Amino acid sequence: MYVGVEETDFLKKMSWKLCGKETRELLFRAKEACQNRFVFTHPWDMERCEEPVSFSNKIDWTYRLNEDEEWTFMLNRHRFMAEIGQSYLLTGEEEFVHHWKRLFYDWVLANQDPTIHPLTYRKIDAGIRLVNWLKGHSYISSSANWSKEDDALFYKQLKEHGEYLSRLFTPFDFQSNWGFIETNGLLQSAFMMEKSMKNEWLNAAISRLEKMIELQIPDDGYQNEQSPMYHHEVLFCLIEITIVLQRNRISVPCFVNAAVDRMLTASFGFMKPNGHQPMLGDSDDTDVRGVLAIGAVLLKRSDLFDLSNHQIGLDFLWYFGEEGLKIYSSLTEELPQDCSVSFQQAGVTVMRNGWSHKDDYLLFDHGILGQVNKGHGHDDTLHLELMTDGREFLVDGGRYTYCETQEREYFKAANRHNTVTVDGLSPSIYKGTWEWEQCPRPIDSFVRFHERYDYSQSSHTGFWRLPSPVHVTRRVFYRKSLYWFVIDSFESNGTHNYEQHFHFPEHTQLEWNDRNELFTTYKEGTNIKILPLAFSKEDQLELKKGLISRHYNQLASAPHAMLQYKNRKQFAAPFIIVPSQAGEDVSLRVKSLPVSSIKERKEADSDVLAFHIQMGDVEDLIICSLTGSDSFIADQYQVCGEVILISNREDGSSIEVIR
CATH class of the missing domain: 1.50.10.100 (Chondroitin AC/alginate lyase)
Known part of the structure; x- marks a missing residue:
């Protein structure tokens, strides 16, 4: 090897x-x-x-x-x-x-x-x-x-x-990272055996690989357990198998090459601007750029070379030796053309405005808990992660342990993620360290990317099980390089408490002012401000001490903010996130506008929302119907659609029907 x-x-x-x-x-x-x-x-x-x-x-x-x-x-x-x-x-x-x-x-x-x-x-x-x-x-x-x-x-x-x-080898192995790890060991050891056993093991390994790749590596390249940690364990196995076959002058099957190629594309697709994988689904805070460097040589891909940022690790040197370093040094820099990524099969959307460590990054997880037995899945449907200007703001809490302990349940629960809960309940029912019941089914997912904005939305069935069911939808709108606008809507005939959760990295200082604004207070660099636009005096904000685990067996304190909207039925809870430099107050004005139908009938706020957002010279009007596409009048505009953006431009207003 x-x-x-x-x-x-x-x-x-x-x-x-x-x-x-x-x-x-x-x-x-x-x-x-x-x-x-x-x-x-x-x-x-x-x-x-x-x-x-x-x-x-x-x-x-x-x-x-x-x-x-x-x-x-x-x-x-x-x-x-x-x-x-x-x-x-x-x-x-x-x-x-x-x-x-x-x-x-x-x-x-x-x-x-x-x-x-x-x-x-x-x-x-x-x-x-x-x-x-x-x-x-x-x-x-x-x-x-x-x-x-x-x-x-x-x-x-x-x-x-x-x-x-x-x-x-079992049917379970075909659907799990175990199968690739076992097959990697079998294939590598085959070359130490006599000819008949060598051929037997090689044939078995290649046959298993073909089936496992078909079952586990979808077109979007994100391994089906939907944990970046185990995605990369599988990828390492395929990389080593490729190297071993090449070194022994055996043609690498095309399905192996294709799987490595799309898995590496997925790796940088969900990679954060700091070069690390997100801590989704039992993942640690691990730098993935060394994997991209290996992939750059293996596939001679300039984009992987560029995104690896010259992060050569020991595995790279010991896999490829002097010749590999020459190949790597000969590659040219070439960033991917598209910044934002939609993992359709996995249900993960990543919104960016560039590929540098300073650029914006928002990850929206709206998929299922993971395939196989959902063991590595966390109850994180509709979870967000956010980085900007090289600083983490909204983060996943990690995993800490696999033991059946309070900590295991804590890190897997919905309220430990940047998502929503109803009456303090998770969408899924935790049964044990590797087991869930009544997991939510994502529905009505939609993604659209544009040069000026990205948009994604999804609903799930997690709270349909309640005596008074609740249908939850999260809509995420990213106005590139300016702000993130999120609308959480709750459809129900009963009365509930609705919670929005925000988890921050260690040492983050948070404040909540009398204008109902939640904001970080770093003395240098960038801060963010979160403005809940439907928060009232009957509602409640809690600033708590939470926990974060960047690596297995590691624990640290980290702040957790929870906004609770009390005793609501049909309800929408929009909020806007804006970045600003430390010591500077961002120039932001947000105003709710009335919306009427084309018959001049005023729509209820729970059905249609319209907000005028002004940041500096930029003015946007966002209209969102929570009940589907229709015709509306807002701010003198008559429009038709479900989500509509009207923005100012030097040559006049621009209207975009997002959905």
Whole structure:
């Protein structure tokens, strides 16, 4: 998988030159593992843990830190075996060979007891372990201290693992990231087998890949569990499979190339301006630009090169070696033509005005909780995330743990996301860390992109289950580079409390003034102001201390603002978000306007809304019918449609019927 020992000089030099911090961290983890101390801090560790765990004598391969089995699974995935092998190449120190063998033999001996296999030998972990063994072995085996007896045991373990993965593939695996992870291990280990078994495993792996890609990677490229974390786990598997096949002079199937291509496009499509993935659906706050750099070389795509921002990581260097760095350096910069992205199958819309780290970014999640068993899904339908001028404002809270704890339920619930609740209830019913009941069905989703605005809307069925059902719709309008205008509408014959939730990053200072404005108070850079346009003295704002988890096992305090509209029936709750520079008061005027039908009958505010918005020299009139397309008169304009924008221009007014 990694380039061979013939590139030792290049890897030694460029790992330190281009990835010094990552190289130091790799050597630290490898040396810790050699002393039976384990930390899981690799950027792509699925369940990170910075707390070191030490074993004084023999390693307990079933140990659970804080009763969390995920720690045990991480231990048995053996990333440290790949890193010990890399450390041997970087330093030439034979101690690394000694400890690689010791740890390998220790694990093999312990697993002669099949009763520990539920914790040490799951299929997903076996697939990951195989890949890490192969990476480490490619360097350790060059040592004079690696014997024929060592090779024989290594081969025996590869064969046992491969037979296990070949035999026990299930229908669930076709629909899960597990299937790709298992298949990656099976395919890579096939090249260490005799010809008949090699061909058998390769054929099985390729056949599974074709089916899994068809089932899991839709046209929009966003893996069907709809978690950026596991999207990238699957993408890494396909990247490694592509590299291994190419290195062994085997033609890469066209369906694999196509899947890698569209998954990489999806990766930068939902990537935030800071280069990180959003923390949707059990994802961590991980930088994805290194993945784009790998994709740029693999597919020779200039857009991936440009968006990677020269974030070359160790995996890049060790996958491609000197030739890969030459290819990367030869690529030209070319940003994607379209800034905003609609993931139609996933139900995610991303609105942008550019690709720089300073540009605007709004993510609107209006899809289902995720396919398969919805285990990685959070109750985040209609959730928003917002960045502008290089600063995060509205964020997802992350995941923190997979244990069945209060924290697990807290981070998955709707009120932990920037969405709406009714009477304090989530749209879905939480049943356990991997299980939901009565999940909402998104309906009436619509997206439109324009050079001056983006618009998206969606409804869901999550509150239809109430004794007095509520139909919720969120409409999101982005007036590019100026403001975001959101209308939440609630259709019901009963009386309810309706809540809007806003979650901010750590250390954000929030204030609420007597003009009913919620705003951040950074002393430098950009702030935002949120103006609820239907808030009354009977309603309530709560500023709370919430929690955020940027990585598994990490917790921090972060502010949570909740607007509660009390005792309402049919109701619309619009709000506008505007950015401003610290110390400056944004020039904004928002005025609600009356709307009448063409028969001069005044429409109720719950049916049709019209707002005049003025920012500096820009004046907009937004008319929104909450009951479908019709004809209206507002501010002397007679228009027909459901959502209409009337804006001033130097050559006169412009009318856009958005929907």
